[in-house]
Amino acid sequence: MNELLKLSLVETVKLIKSKKVSAKEIIETYINRLEDTEKYNMLSEKNYDEALELANKIDSKKPEDFRPLEGIPIAVKDIFCTVGNKTTASSKILNNFFAPYESTVTKNLKNAGAIVICKTNMDEFAMGSASDTCIKGEVINPWTDDFSKPLTPGGSSGGSAAVVAISGACFSLGTDTGGSIRQPASFCGNVGLKPTYGRCSRYGIIAFASSLDQAGPISKTVEDAAYALTYMASWDKNDSTSVNIKMPDLLKNIKEGIKGLKVGVPKEYIIDGMSDEIQKLLENGRTWLKDQGAEVIDISLPHTKVALPCYYIIAPAEASANLARYDGVKFGYRAEGPFKDLNDMYCKTRGEGFGKEVKRRLLIGTYVLSSGYYDAYYIHAQKVRRKIAEDFNSAFKDVDVILSPTAPSDAFVLGEKKEDPINMYLNDVFTVPSSLAGLPAISIPAGLSKNNKPLGLQLISNKFTEDTLLKTAFALEEAASFTHRPNLEK
């Protein structure tokens, strides 16, 4: 592998600034890497021409004029609207959609000098845990050994996680609604960070569940995640739910250690049927943090058990309204006419335009909001959501950070859970509670399974304390010293 591809984001930034390597060479190297790894089906759109053009411009600039991400190739999940590229959310219903506006997050990154090298495949409308519902086919996890049984990269940000795993970009953008950054990061051996809800503007990100959706980076290292988030986040008047609370300096104290920090391990996260290797991983996590000087204590988050059903009411409910605009009237896919009547057009357009999993969730969402069921499901779920948030609030009176596994397993074989949605939804069991509470959380690669596949540990901290979260993650990363990369020579 080209040495440039082994560098972290932070190292690459320094290298570009030193002018020892041209931006063009960086971009070309990454493009070549992506060209060589097409079998993983990670990309929804290549942006190579524009990327090279931008790199050339950078090379004529003086280093003192360089912005913080000058010349850095990034991969963007195909749910962020970017001007000049298609934005499809991996759905047939948006198959030819070109947004005339830029998402705030990608705008921030472009303004900081980053170069979008590609857009990545994902589960349709971010609904999935395996990246197996993309209109362009399944994404394959680069850790796959046996191509007759390809592994999932996780989902929904599977393309973005896979690209970072093969070093196809310095970092990538994902969105996380119930675990869609953290779980694929765990499956692909990357760091995946979901910031506090409201940290990154949702403007220009195609909505799945508005009260949960949050953008975040997938990167090789914790420091890279901190660096990337610094330039992604902003308060945005175009998003009423973005927060105007100053981001702490994420890089300043990231390496200062965690002596005296209190880490809680919730007993409810040790679930029935959890495999030995996940238990072992969690044990390792405890030990590593303790060795670094943290105090590890057992805590209780009593409503954890009901988080998953709560999530699978609220997220589909919001989605059922968010996706109502795809009706064949204004933009996007419309079925072939003639139609008997208006309803016929709606039914055919939406019937053909949406995939099976999306339709399943729209049905669930419509059902839980309908008259007669609303109180029993939606209102009840809202109450549970408050209870879950209260659990965390009281836990954070005693601890600074919470430790858990990211996912209940390593990457599974694609298709294995496709016909078993409940089993598929269980992938989110550890990531959903913090999503419901709007808390920042991160997955750090921490070990290999018995199949030699990456496993991630999750850290969760209190709202707007990304600095504490990243400091702890950095310490855990150091201790775990996960250096494995997928072997692509298969």
Add this chain to the structure above:
Amino acid sequence: MSDTRPYKITGKTGSWEIVIGLEVHAQVSSKLKLFSNGAASFGSNENENLDLLDIGLPGTLPTINSFVIDQAIKSGLALNAKVNNFSIFDRKNYFYPDLPLGYQISQYKEPIISDGYIDIDINENDSKRIRIERLHLEQDAGKSIHDQSPEDSFIDFNRAGVALMEIVSHPDLSDWDEAGDYVTKLRNILRFANTCDGNMQEGSLRCDANVSVRKPNNALGTRCEIKNLNSIKNLMKAIEFEANRQVSLLESGETIAQETRLFDANSGKTRTMRSKEEAHDYRYFPDPDLLPLKIEEDRIHQISKTLPELPAQLKERLKSQYNLGSYDARVISAELETAKYFEDLSEGRDPKQAANWIISNLFGKLNEIDKSISESPISSKKLGKLLDLVNDGTISNKIAKEVFEEMFMSSKEAKEIIEEKGLKQISNEDDIEKLVDKIILENETQVNQFKEGNTKVMGWFVGQVMKLTKGQANPGIVNKIILKKLNN
């Protein structure tokens, strides 16, 4: 206060009580839409006033236009209502091509304004309080256009996202006249407050009416909702028809089906639009794109200070400042434009005279041509000049009315018409004396009648002078001279 008016409907089985509640949709006067930077103007080309959100492009988000919130607060204060410190925007879900998001952002359980009222006049001395349950903010939809092509429909999204205030009354209205009075009054209050232009032709104000009937003191009957009434006249006609329809059904032993109905202005009838079974399940839930709306007391206080004079206050001021009677004050204060016209006209003149001219002459003529005072061919300035000519004795009141008619047709100045037609009043005593002498000489019979004590014959003499002068003689002087001559 009194809330009894005679029942309007008496059927075969006796009197029936009508129970009416109104939902008025008033477009907020605002440059921008409720949640986007699209222009909220009327009369633009199709799809010209669109922001990205107005056609529901993915990734776009609603953000609250705070001016609209101020307007709603102002309206609430003008309607004697409570401004809620905490309210919520909800999504009302249904599919229709002119609804770009697939849901309307509205307010359901927690409206911005609640518990207000309007007092409507029942007669000279009595008023009735109509309670307002709530005022909430919501988005308007676009407009489907079906008449441009035999195969296709088109949509104009200009109106999509424009801010509406839905103002819901309690079922306190008892007949179509009260309903008409209520909407008239509500419209005026909003226009005075400058929060809605009240233009019903352009759709800035539309009504839905919930109507049921019952025997006095019985339990409430089944109600029907009549949708989209776009004038006060239609609202009243629709309620009258609907109430009578329900009474006939009930008196012939049938039942009322709860349903939504439409009013056809041509036939004057209401017809079924959709039954209760076909009613939508709107699946309301709080819009997760918007935070709950919090309004500080201080903001309410600041806005209350900017609240302009409202119809009720104006009415009182007309009484005290201009010494107008109750009736005049009520009529003049009923419309913002009338009040403005009156105040302009009475500037430097007798207010009673000004009010009389507006109410008895101007309104009569305007009614004939079905125009409002703002469309009057005679401005307050022009009418003022006419009154000045009466007041300085140039013309008589009677001639003034003639001139007024002419002004109304030609929109010429009063002075011009008087000169053209030679209508100037004859006030020269010598000229009038000569005429009176001539009449006395030629009409011995009448002179004798007067001398025998029949003073009524006075009027006959005045009439003769007026006839000879084509009404231009100054009636005061004529009277004086005739009396003098006859008594000699």
